[in-house]
Amino acid sequence: MTCIDRALSVTDGAELHLIAFPTIVELVGGSVPAERARSMFRRATGGADTVIVVAEAGLDVQSVARAIHDNSVRRDGPYVSIDCGIPDIARLEQQIFSKVALGGTLALFHLQELPIPLQVRLARLLRDGQFETDASGAGVVFDVRVIATVNGEPDAVMQEGTLRRDLFARFNLLFELPPLRLRASDIPMLIGCLIGDAAAEARVPVPTFSREALTLLAALPWRRNFHELREVLEVLVRAVVGGAVRLEDVLDHVALEPVVWSQGGATNLRDARLSFERHFIAKILNRHRGRMDDAARSLGMQRTNLYRKVRQLGIGLPRTR
Numbered sequence: 001m002t003c004i005d006r007a008l009s010v011t012d013g014a015e016l017h018l019i020a021f022p023t024i025v026e027l028v029g030g031s032v033p034a035e036r037a038r039s040m041f042r043r044a045t046g047g048a049d050t051v052i053v054v055a056e057a058g059l060d061v062q063s064v065a066r067a068i069h070d071n072s073v074r075r076d077g078p079y080v081s082i083d084c085g086i087p088d089i090a091r092l093e094q095q096i097f098s099k100v101a102l103g104g105t106l107a108l109f110h111l112q113e114l115p116i117p118l119q120v121r122l123a124r125l126l127r128d129g130q131f132e133t134d135a136s137g138a139g140v141v142f143d144v145r146v147i148a149t150v151n152g153e154p155d156a157v158m159q160e161g162t163l164r165r166d167l168f169a170r171f172n173l174l175f176e177l178p179p180l181r182l183r184a185s186d187i188p189m190l191i192g193c194l195i196g197d198a199a200a201e202a203r204v205p206v207p208t209f210s211r212e213a214l215t216l217l218a219a220l221p222w223r224r225n226f227h228e229l230r231e232v233l234e235v236l237v238r239a240v241v242g243g244a245v246r247l248e249d250v251l252d253h254v255a256l257e258p259v260v261w262s263q264g265g266a267t268n269l270r271d272a273r274l275s276f277e278r279h280f281i282a283k284i285l286n287r288h289r290g291r292m293d294d295a296a297r298s299l300g301m302q303r304t305n306l307y308r309k310v311r312q313l314g315i316g317l318p319r320t321r
Contacts, residue, residue, distance in 0.1 A: 029186030033178035045071040049172035058225030069105040077104025085113035126170035180222035187218040198233040212247040212300035
């Protein structure tokens with residue numbers, strides 16, 4: 001079953017704008033950020049530029065880097081991946097500056113953790129396009145495509161001094177993987193892509209999701225991106241055991257603290273739920289620009305009940321346009 005088929009099945013057949021991309025869930029979706037990421041992926045696979053992938057924690061940069069190699073003209077060459085954060089500097093130096101990746105791709109993960117002396121040497125290698133000459137004076141052409149990853153905004157990392165600007169400047173293509181908080185409209189499809197694995201791991205049937213539950217999940221901040229999404233799905237498939245995930249299931253089983261804290265904190269469960277409910281309904285109203293009929297439909301409520309909730313929670317209505 002494809003991501004599209006799964007997404008349609010878990011959302012009770014709701015009409016969704018879905019665009020699937022094989023194997024890499026980070027590139028699946030119909031949102032503008034997802035489309036932009038796929039465009040950058042196509043550019044990366046279609047050229048020979050050095051690539052630096054910028055991503056937050058919880059995004060699978062390893063799969064993206066490997067897929068760039070597998071879909072490029074260097075697919076038949078070696079693929080060598082290195083974690084720049086390993087403490088053994090001598091081993092790092094030997095791995096990066098050996099010739100094992102000639103004709104292929106060298107993937108450097110967590111580039112900002114590479115020791116500064118090795119960053120200097122790597123920048124020189126990328127600038128000159130050849131390995132340092134040996135005792136005989138003979139040079140070897142650096143016929144290697146380098147793909148590196150950085151956690152966090154490059155400017156901030158460079159200002160901290162952990163990533164040298166001269167090294168960053170040697171990368172021709174900046175590939176930014178969008179975080180989940182910018183992809184709310186993709187959440188139903190992404191759940192469709194991932195729910196089968198979560199159910200299989202728990203050895204339970206695949207549940208469906210009500211539209212109200214999906215609307216709530218799409219409103220969450222997803223600070224840990226796909227790692228957090230997978231954890232939430234693992235919790236929900238065990239909670240409903242093959243049934244339908246409803247709004248109440250998400251409220252009962254998904255931690256809401258990130259939203260609550262952003263609203264100033266709560267001292268007990270009742271206050272936490274009220275705070276989340278206020279934040280959630282206000283966000284849906286803003287999304288629909290104060291149109292009560294549309295907001296009530298998204299929330300799965302009667303229009304009169306939504307008006308009552310708005311008054312009870314003291315939510316200011318946005319001005320309609």
